[in-house]
Amino acid sequence: MTQLAELAARVLDDPEGWPQDPKEAIALQRRMADRVHEEPLDVDGVRLVAGLDVSYAKDDPALAAAAVVMDARTLEVVERVTVTAEVTFPYISGLFSFRELPPVLSALTELTTTPDVLVCDGFGLAHPRRFGVASHLGVLLDHPVVGSAKSVLHGRHSVPGDERGSWTPMVSGRSEVVEDSARLADEGAEVIGRVLRTRERVKPVYVSVGHRVDLAGAADLVLRLSPKYRVPEPIRRADRLCGERRKEYEQERARDRSAE
DNA sequence: GCGACAG
DNA sequence: ATCTTGTCGC
Numbered sequence: 001m002t003q004l005a006e007l008a009a010r011v012l013d014d015p016e017g018w019p020q021d022p023k024e025a026i027a028l029q030r031r032m033a034d035r036v037h038e039e040p041l042d043v044d045g046v047r048l049v050a051g052l053d054v055s056y057a058k059d060d061p062a063l064a065a066a067a068v069v070m071d072a073r074t075l076e077v078v079e080r081v082t083v084t085a086e087v088t089f090p091y092i093s094g095l096f097s098f099r100e101l102p103p104v105l106s107a108l109t110e111l112t113t114t115p116d117v118l119v120c121d122g123f124g125l126a127h128p129r130r131f132g133v134a135s136h137l138g139v140l141l142d143h144p145v146v147g148s149a150k151s152v153l154h155g156r157h158s159v160p161g162d163e164r165g166s167w168t169p170m171v172s173g174r175s176e177v178v179e180d181s182a183r184l185a186d187e188g189a190e191v192i193g194r195v196l197r198t199r200e201r202v203k204p205v206y207v208s209v210g211h212r213v214d215l216a217g218a219a220d221l222v223l224r225l226s227p228k229y230r231v232p233e234p235i236r237r238a239d240r241l242c243g244e245r246r247k248e249y250e251q252e253r254a255r256d257r258s259a260e
Numbered sequence: 261g262c263g264a265c266a267g
Numbered sequence: 268a269t270c271t272t273g274t275c276g277c
Contacts (some may be wrong), residue, residue: 053267056267056268058269092265093267096267121267133267149266151267206266
């Protein structure tokens with residue numbers, strides 16, 4: 001077992017880490033948020049990245065999670081793993097990690113390679129308590145994590161230019177589109193993320209620091225992981241993979257139910 | 261109290 | 268997130 005896989009298993013087994021009550025979950029986020037660290041990310045030095053995602057069934061607690069490890073330069077798939085499980089926490093905006101991380105960690109337990117950076121479908125610091133799923137995962141594993149989300153949860157931002165690579169800062173505050181968020185940043189507002197156009201004239205993605213990366217490096221990495229589509233390739237692949245696995249799992253469960 | 265609200 | 272057909276654009 002790799003060190004990362006072992007760590008994931010240990011963290012998963014810690015009963016203290018997985019409150020069932022939203023009140024306790026929020027308290028846990030508040031206690032852990034100061035453990036998030038930002039450090040320079042050498043994007044050219046990144047070899048392997050893992051995209052992580054979870055797929056849920058409609059009227060069934062069944063879910064599947066996937067981790068897809070890719071070469072950051074060639075975008076060649078190096079490893080793919082899936083796990084199936086059942087939901088253990090409801091979806092509550094702001095408490096996403098308590099629903100998503102148990103299956104994600106379970107998938108990481110199966111990896112035989114060690115990605116340099118993990119990419120989460122969601123936010124890190126761009127969160128009301130600065131502790132989105134990417135930060136939560138990063139702190140638990142003490143590993144570099146980048147958050148890449150498809151819509152806004154928290155923060156004020158303006159709309160980036162139409163060209164691929166164009167971006168604007170997200171600054172602290174309730175969700176709102178403003179005239180010039182770069183000016184707010186210059187005036188000292190806390191920068192919590194970056195709105196990044198990964199495809200010309202296509203809705204941008206929202207990048208934020210999860211843990212042990214810096215925002216510019218995170219955005220550079222996301223851009224280079226998205227040469228063709230809006231969403232970073234590792235997340236796209238993980239999304240597709242866990243979706244397929246989840247449907248299979250639903251069928252298996254339906255068969256098992258009718259067999260008894 | 262009202263509106264916002266990752267996946 | 269999930270469900271779901273056609274349709275618009277490069």
